[in-house]
Amino acid sequence: RAAEIARRGEEAARAQRARELRALLVQSGTALGITTVISLGVGWVVAGRVLRRLRRVTAAARTISAGNLHERLALDGPRDELKELGDTFDGLLARLEGTFLAQRRFIAHVSHELRTPMTRQRTLAQVALADPDATVESLRTAHERVLAAGAQQEQLLLALLTLARGQAGISRREPFDLAGLTGDAVLNRSQEARRLDVTVRTDLAAAPASGDARLAERMVTNLVDNALRHNVPGGLVEVTAATRDGAAELTVANTGRVIPEPAVEQLFEPFERLGAEKAGRAEGLGLGLSIVQAIADAHDAAVLARPRPGGGLVVTVTFPPPGSPAPCGAGAGEPVRHAGKRPR
Numbered sequence: 001r002a003a004e005i006a007r008r009g010e011e012a013a014r015a016q017r018a019r020e021l022r023a024l025l026v027q028s029g030t031a032l033g034i035t036t037v038i039s040l041g042v043g044w045v046v047a048g049r050v051l052r053r054l055r056r057v058t059a060a061a062r063t064i065s066a067g068n069l070h071e072r073l074a075l076d077g078p079r080d081e082l083k084e085l086g087d088t089f090d091g092l093l094a095r096l097e098g099t100f101l102a103q104r105r106f107i108a109h110v111s112h113e114l115r116t117p118m119t120r121q122r123t124l125a126q127v128a129l130a131d132p133d134a135t136v137e138s139l140r141t142a143h144e145r146v147l148a149a150g151a152q153q154e155q156l157l158l159a160l161l162t163l164a165r166g167q168a169g170i171s172r173r174e175p176f177d178l179a180g181l182t183g184d185a186v187l188n189r190s191q192e193a194r195r196l197d198v199t200v201r202t203d204l205a206a207a208p209a210s211g212d213a214r215l216a217e218r219m220v221t222n223l224v225d226n227a228l229r230h231n232v233p234g235g236l237v238e239v240t241a242a243t244r245d246g247a248a249e250l251t252v253a254n255t256g257r258v259i260p261e262p263a264v265e266q267l268f269e270p271f272e273r274l275g276a277e278k279a280g281r282a283e284g285l286g287l288g289l290s291i292v293q294a295i296a297d298a299h300d301a302a303v304l305a306r307p308r309p310g311g312g313l314v315v316t317v318t319f320p321p322p323g324s325p326a327p328c329g330a331g332a333g334e335p336v337r338h339a340g341k342r343p344r
Contacts (some may be wrong), residue, residue: 174210
């Protein structure tokens with residue numbers, strides 16, 4: 001009988017354990033189900049909040065056009081990856097807006113600059129034809145003035161083509177000596193310097209660089225022309241070329257009128273002229289330093305411009321060392337235009 005009682009006790013214990021295991025299984029299943037439902041609900045809410053901001057970015061990207069570049073996402077929420085994406089997108093829109101505005105302004109300037117000589121040509125021809133007492137000499141004079149206006153148009157178009165070439169970048173780089181190009185440019189402008197009564201001093205040492213030699217020569221020529229044109233009788237132009245820390249460096253300094261430091265950046269804008277020069281339509285197209293900046297950007301070169309205390313300007317162009325890799329995104333950043341600013 002003792003054995004029977006022990007056997008029944010064991011069976012009861014096993015039955016009790018089985019009931020407890022079943023109860024535990026049911027409770028675990030119930031808890032798992034509740035946890036799953038809660039997790040799905042929380043995940044749905046969180047995913048909805050995340051996807052809502054992502055849908056804003058997607059919708060903005062689909063509707064973006066030249067007419068609504070002023071709009072911004074301005075995503076709210078925590079500083080997470082989506083917030084960073086939204087801020088980056090807003091920065092892209094700001095850069096695009098600036099580019100489009102600059103393009104519209106440039107086209108307006110080009111239209112104005114081309115319309116002026118064309119209007120002059122038409123007026124000269126109409127006046128000459130309407131003169132009942134016109135002589136061969138008067139017609140010759142009118143014709144020469146028409147040709148001069150046509151030459152101005154040609155110079156403007158060539159300058160615009162050079163500017164476009166510089167902004168398009170360089171597909172093939174070849175070595176050249178910046179000092180040699182500078183010496184040739186100064187020699188070619190020696191007669192102009194004598195005509196303007198400006199002394200040109202040079203200090204040229206070997207300065208190897210790489211890129212497009214023709215564009216680089218145009219850049220040097222524009223710097224020398226600018227230094228000569230915006231000078232004073234009896235003034236001075238100092239041109240130096242050398243290698244510093246393995247990089248070719250060109251500096252062109254000239255005497256002239258006093259330039260306020262805040263106005264230095266304006267000099268590099270297309271068709272922008274300072275004060276009296278702008279009002280008086282001074283000699284030049286207003287594209288010289290714009291072309292310099294565009295060609296420098298194409299060569300990944302840095303441009304540093306600063307006014308001289310006594311009047312005039314000092315412009316320094318520093319090329320990267322030959323053989324050095326081009327920086328990531330070169331040519332896409334804002335140019336360096338005056339002291340204290342670097343491209344991003």
